[in-house]
Every structure is written in structure tokens, then in C-alpha cells.
Amino acid sequence: MTVETLHFQAEVSKLLDIVVHALYSQKDIFLRELISNASDACDRLRYAAITEPALAEGDAAFKVRLVSDEAAGLLTIADNGIGMNRAELIENLGTIAHSGTRRFAEALAAQNGKPDAKKALSLIGQFGVGFYSAFMVADRVDVISRKAGETEGWKWSSDGAGDFTVEPFDGAPRGTRIVLTLKDDAKEYLKPEALRRIVKTYSDHIDLPVVLADGEKEETVNTASALWARPKCEVTPEQYAEFYHHVGHAFDDPWLTVHMHAEGAIEYSGLVFVPTERPFDLFDPDRKQRLKLYVRRVFITDDCEGLVPSYLRFLKGVVDTPDLPLNVSRETLQDNPLVRKIGRGLVSRVLAEIGKTAEDKEKYAEFWEAFGAVLKEGIYEDFERRATLLDLCRFQSSLKDGWIGLADYLAEMPEGQEHIYYLTGDSAEALKANPQIEGFTAKGVNVLLLTDAIDEFWTAMAPPYKDRKFASVGGAGADLARIKGAAADETAPEAEKPEDDKPRADIAALATMMKTALGDEVTEVKPSSRLTSSPVCLVSGDAGVSLHLERLLKAHNRTGAHAARVLEINPGHPVIAALARRAADGADIADAAWLLLDQARIVEGEPVADAAAFSRRLTAMMEKGLF
CATH class of the missing domain: 3.30.565.10 (Histidine kinase-like ATPase, C-terminal domain)
Known part of the structure; x- marks a missing residue:
């Protein structure tokens, strides 16, 4: 050849x-x-x-x-x-x-x-x-x-x-x-x-x-001796770092090093690292873990699916046990009860060590920005450790800069707030500008801004955190009336004030006319209790998928799920008040209704349904105002 x-x-x-x-x-x-x-x-x-x-x-x-x-x-x-x-x-x-x-x-x-x-x-x-x-x-x-x-x-x-x-x-x-x-x-x-x-x-x-x-x-x-088998007192930080470089084929330094030895019903040693840098294949569909399993210092596999859950796939290092047979089949490792026991102890120890570092907020932010989206998968998948994982979670929010934990969130809740409120979307900046949170901001209610794809799933599965349930701001039935924010009386929209227990007749009539004009584009048009400065917002119904989840599914060619769209109008906004007066006088408000719906779509990050019609209506509205 x-x-x-x-x-x-x-x-x-x-x-x-x-x-x-x-x-x-x-x-x-x-x-x-x-x-x-x-x-x-x-x-x-x-x-x-x-x-x-x-x-x-x-x-x-x-x-x-x-x-x-x-x-x-x-x-x-x-x-x-x-x-x-x-x-x-x-x-x-x-x-x-x-x-x-x-x-x-x-x-x-x-x-x-x-x-x-x-x-x-x-x-x-x-x-x-x-x-x-x-x-x-x-x-x-x-x-x-x-x-x-x-x-x-x-x-x-x-x-x-x-x-x-x-x-x-x-x-x-x-x-x-x-x-x-x-x-x-x-x-x-x-x-x-x-x-x-x-x-x-x-x-x-x-x-x-x-x-x-x-x-x-x-x-x-x-x-030429196994570093994980040495006593911790004999290993220097430099040796740990170089072993991490070797076992993980990495060039960054480890963010966290966990050196452990367990004895009792089962014996194992482990030297496990949390990286500083996010691996390029962290979100690969295979979601393979990276720990190497040894038996009596003999390498067995680096693909032991049952050793740690997939939400800890960023871990790198070695686990060694004398309690497995050397000729153990890789195919049977996943169902081996000893492997599962090792995994439970290992996961508990690693999560505890990660939690200890949370006191250093700056250092913990580095970890969360790299691996938080992966760790949240565990809330959806790991029923046993949901409470522990929720304690480790950090979030961006509407009223605070940086990252906030749930314990701090609860400590700052105003009187009357019963739920942990959140809003999902593509970016924190866009969510902060979303009209849906205006009423919450006015009453000093912090809203968690969730921007990872997994957030749409774990929030539906999460148990209450210290007796407080998670609630989506995007749900059409969000209720602000019971929350006694410090600035509620001064900043609440007109329809939310105590004397407005029922919607005004002209606003209710306007909502009916707008629904007739928009047809099946929305399931309902109704007065809002959440808006303070925007004329309208688009929210999902009380049941079904959210608007953000619908967009995610469409992006992945999953078009079966559709959100029930509700257009909420702000009774206290001058535009809505003027439209209500015109509607009462018998004027046609169809174009205005469509423009308001398209405006709400744009704010939600969606394209307008008919760009040509949107342009025509906007031009006509400008002509009426200018001439």
C-alpha cells in the first residue's frame, strides 16, 4: 500500500x-x-x-x-x-x-x-x-x-x-x-x-x-501513585490542579476540588472537580457525564451512566472503589446497586461542597453563570434533591442587580405576597421591560427573570419553597389585589383602586369590541390589573403553555402546542380611555385594536402576523394625527 x-x-x-x-x-x-x-x-x-x-x-x-x-x-x-x-x-x-x-x-x-x-x-x-x-x-x-x-x-x-x-x-x-x-x-x-x-x-x-x-x-x-489515594494533607493545591488538567484534559483551573474517602457499607475514594470554564459540549444531546470509574486503581470506564445524574455532567475526576469486581461489564454498571450507592453519596457530598462556596457571592456567581442552567435540570429530574437544588439556585430579578437566592427573595417579600413570581423569556433585559411586571414593580414585588430553556419545565414541577409556591406572572389570572406594597395606593392603575371593584362599563364594552375585531387571534380581551404605564400586554391563559415556551417549541419544529393568548388593556392609560370614548360614540376601533395587538406581540419578542397590514394601519393612524 x-x-x-x-x-x-x-x-x-x-x-x-x-x-x-x-x-x-x-x-x-x-x-x-x-x-x-x-x-x-x-x-x-x-x-x-x-x-x-x-x-x-x-x-x-x-x-x-x-x-x-x-x-x-x-x-x-x-x-x-x-x-x-x-x-x-x-x-x-x-x-x-x-x-x-x-x-x-x-x-x-x-x-x-x-x-x-x-x-x-x-x-x-x-x-x-x-x-x-x-x-x-x-x-x-x-x-x-x-x-x-x-x-x-x-x-x-x-x-x-x-x-x-x-x-x-x-x-x-x-x-x-x-x-x-x-x-x-x-x-x-x-x-x-x-x-x-x-x-x-x-x-x-x-x-x-x-x-x-x-x-x-x-x-x-x-x-507514579494515585493522587486520589493519598491523604489530603499530603497533596498540594498545585498537584490538585495538575491532576485536574490531566484527568479532564483541561487548561483552566478547577473552580472547586472535592477529595473524599468513604468507608462503611461500601468503600470508595473520589477526587472530583468542578471546572471554571464551561465545556463546549455541555449541552450536547447525549448529556454524558465525565467522571472516570476505577476499581482498585484499574480504569473501568469514563461513561458510567449511573454514577452521577446528567445535571452534574460538568464534573470531572476519578471515583475508585474496591467493592466492584474487576471484570464488571460496562453494560451492567448502570443497574449495579453498588454504583447507585456510590453515586448517591458522591452527589450529596458534591452538592454540599458547592453550597459551602455560596457564601462567597462573587465566586459563586462564576459557577452559576457557567453551570446554573445545567444544575436546574435536576429540579425537573431529581425528586430526591429538589429542595437542595433550589437552595443552590440563583436568579436575576426585576428589582435587584446581580444574582439573588430564594432565601433572600422570601426575606424581601412585601406584606400580602403569597407566591414566588417569575417570568420566562429570552433575556433579562427584555423581561425587565415587559409590561407584564409593571404592577408588580409598582408594589415592590420582585419577579424572577428566567431565561434558560429548562426554566419552562422545572417551574411546572418545582415543589413549594418553604411553603411558597412558584407562580408565573404571565398567567392571565395574576392577582395583585392582596399585595400591600408600600407604593400601592399612589401608583396602582385606576381599575385596581378599591373603588373600582368592577370594570367600568365603557372599558368592558371596549374589550368586547376589540375581541370582535381581533377574532380568533386572541381568546379574550379584558381589563388588566397589572399594567401601570403600558396600554396593553399579551399574556397566556391560565392553562396550557406559556408564550415563551410556544416560541421555543416552534424554534425546534415542535408546532403542536399553542398558548391561549389573552390581550389585557390598561383602563388608566390615555390611549385606552380615548378608544373607550370613541367606541361609545360608535367609531370603528378595529385598526387601533390590531395595532395594539401587534405592539403587544413586538414587546413579547414575536413578529407581527401581517407586516404589510401593520404598516398600512400605522401610516393611516399617523396621517390622522398629523393632518
Whole structure:
């Protein structure tokens, strides 16, 4: 078979240019990434060999070897792990993060120009492309690999300029050997003292030997012990950070580190991290968790669905237990009762540790902005921990800047308020300007502004928080009469004042005429108790989906659900009062009714139903006012 030349994805060339130029001051990390990948390869073979011992025959002492050839300018990083065949070389090395390449490029473009090293590192960590850091120090990268259980070896080669070649390679040992032809300004990485320094700094925690080979002599340069098995008092913050970089293939620092050991009915150890940066695939439909499960320090799987719930899929780290059999099937792990017990203890501990950090409002805001939307999925899915999750939740609101918790919300409720009010929409800024909250603002009632898609679902399932139920402001039956806000008497609309127990006859007649003009576009037109400065607002009926949820479903081609639309009119607004007088005199108010409905639609973030008719009516109304 001849040498085959293939092309990187278009965006890969751009990435390689960034890696080479933007990360110049962070060159040491190339070795950390390659050693981390080698360690993962050995872990995977160690697990596979439990059920197929023949895969590891002849070389069962797993290790990573560093070989320096100063005369030729070559640095080799070799492992005797699982290895790769031709298809895997092309898939893993010719495609960045598989489906993530385009999203990486989009994230890069959003930075408006060339990113600095810190931002670029963060992006590269999110997209799982640490292998390409080798091109920071190498003019050429050759990867020679033979997959365990197969006889044919392969060689992948590239200079990082846009193409790579793949060809058969005879005599390749099992595992992967990466040969770097170092650049002239990177020859320092050929010196043993430089390699020792980098390994001790970044890879000392790797749970297999990293050896520096010099001819027949081999020197182990790392501690080679499982960091999670050490006592917490023996582990430094720097070691925790580097283990996080290794296990999560991340470049940011952990926001939270949870190091635990549980004994009793079941024994397990865990070293779990909450990232600072949001992974690019956090909202991938698969919602896979990222924790690695070990049994007696032998890697089992990084896809143990029953270990933690999907709303904690941002967690990274390791869980190790001696109580599972080494030959446990990955397929049976989800239904294993021991795994479920470990998961319950792990989740409780992690949520408790996250809660402890909430006292530092600035730090907690970083976590919430990155992962709050995911954590709220648990209110919808995890019946057992809903109360705990509600305590952890933070919200934007109509009367306060920044984030507010539910405990603070309850403490500031005015007399007569019985519910926790919320409004869903696309952005907090748009919701603050929504007429639906005007009456609440006038009475000093804070409204939670919910802008995540999951908010439409968990609010319908959430239990009362300290005996206070959640209630949507968007519901047509919102009642403000019982709330005794400080400014209620001065700012309440006319129809809401005590003497207006019943709607005025002229307003009721106007509502009837508007409903007749609008037909089936709305289910009802009625006087509002919520409006103070706007003439109209559009709300959903007491039952069914909200207006925002209807828009979300339409955006995902789910057109079956329709909100019952109610147009509320403000009896105290001059426009509505004038229309009521004209209607009483027998004037036609149809055009005005349609203009008001379209105005309400625009405020809700919806397009007008008929743009041409809207333009015609608006022009005619302006002509009447100007001439």
C-alpha cells in the first residue's frame, strides 16, 4: 500500500496557527498533554486485558517512555497502551474533537481577533485538542502505532501545514510512539533536566511510571501513585490542579476540588472537580457525564451512566472503589446497586461542597453563570434533591442587580405576597421591560427573570419553597389585589383602586369590541390589573403553555402546542380611555385594536402576523394625527 495523503478539516489549519503562535509562552504543556494521552491509552488497555488477557501479553508492565536524541533533534514519547489502527489515527488526529471543530472556530471568531495565550489555552482545553500543542515545538510530528490485538502497524505524519499522511509501518510495537522533530528554538526539550522538570511539575501524579530512557538505562521521574489515594494533607493545591488538567484534559483551573474517602457499607475514594470554564459540549444531546470509574486503581470506564445524574455532567475526576469486581461489564454498571450507592453519596457530598462556596457571592456567581442552567435540570429530574437544588439556585430579578437566592427573595417579600413570581423569556433585559411586571414593580414585588430553556419545565414541577409556591406572572389570572406594597395606593392603575371593584362599563364594552375585531387571534380581551404605564400586554391563559415556551417549541419544529393568548388593556392609560370614548360614540376601533395587538406581540419578542397590514394601519393612524 502506498502512502496516502489526506487533508485536515479547514478549521484545523487555523487552529494549528493559533497553537504555534498564541501559546508560545506556554510551550511546556505539549509534554503534559502527550503524557496524559499516553496514560489514558495504558488505562484503556489495562481494562480491556481483564477480559482479554492476550491483548497485553508480552508487555504487561505499562509505562510511558521519554527518549531524547540530541544529535538528531528528536524527542519520542512512547507508551505500550491500547494503540490505534488506521481509521482511529485519521479520526483522532485528523479531526479536532470530532464534531467540535466548527464550534471551536466560532468560539475563536467571537474573541474578535487573535486571542491571548490564556484565552486560547482555555478554548483548546474545552475542545480536547491538546495533541496539537506538539506543533508548538515541532516542525514535524510522526505517530507510529499498532492497536492491541492487531498485527498491522501504521504511521501518521504531518508538518501541521494542512495535510497529513498515513501509511503502513512494519515492525511497530503495540501502543503508540510519537516522534517530534524539534524546532531550533525548542532544542532545550532534548535535555534530561528539562524533561525531569516538566514531568515533576505537570505529570507527577500519573498512576504509572514515566521513565526517561538513556540507552539501556531507564529512570522513573514521577511519583507514579494515585493522587486520589493519598491523604489530603499530603497533596498540594498545585498537584490538585495538575491532576485536574490531566484527568479532564483541561487548561483552566478547577473552580472547586472535592477529595473524599468513604468507608462503611461500601468503600470508595473520589477526587472530583468542578471546572471554571464551561465545556463546549455541555449541552450536547447525549448529556454524558465525565467522571472516570476505577476499581482498585484499574480504569473501568469514563461513561458510567449511573454514577452521577446528567445535571452534574460538568464534573470531572476519578471515583475508585474496591467493592466492584474487576471484570464488571460496562453494560451492567448502570443497574449495579453498588454504583447507585456510590453515586448517591458522591452527589450529596458534591452538592454540599458547592453550597459551602455560596457564601462567597462573587465566586459563586462564576459557577452559576457557567453551570446554573445545567444544575436546574435536576429540579425537573431529581425528586430526591429538589429542595437542595433550589437552595443552590440563583436568579436575576426585576428589582435587584446581580444574582439573588430564594432565601433572600422570601426575606424581601412585601406584606400580602403569597407566591414566588417569575417570568420566562429570552433575556433579562427584555423581561425587565415587559409590561407584564409593571404592577408588580409598582408594589415592590420582585419577579424572577428566567431565561434558560429548562426554566419552562422545572417551574411546572418545582415543589413549594418553604411553603411558597412558584407562580408565573404571565398567567392571565395574576392577582395583585392582596399585595400591600408600600407604593400601592399612589401608583396602582385606576381599575385596581378599591373603588373600582368592577370594570367600568365603557372599558368592558371596549374589550368586547376589540375581541370582535381581533377574532380568533386572541381568546379574550379584558381589563388588566397589572399594567401601570403600558396600554396593553399579551399574556397566556391560565392553562396550557406559556408564550415563551410556544416560541421555543416552534424554534425546534415542535408546532403542536399553542398558548391561549389573552390581550389585557390598561383602563388608566390615555390611549385606552380615548378608544373607550370613541367606541361609545360608535367609531370603528378595529385598526387601533390590531395595532395594539401587534405592539403587544413586538414587546413579547414575536413578529407581527401581517407586516404589510401593520404598516398600512400605522401610516393611516399617523396621517390622522398629523393632518
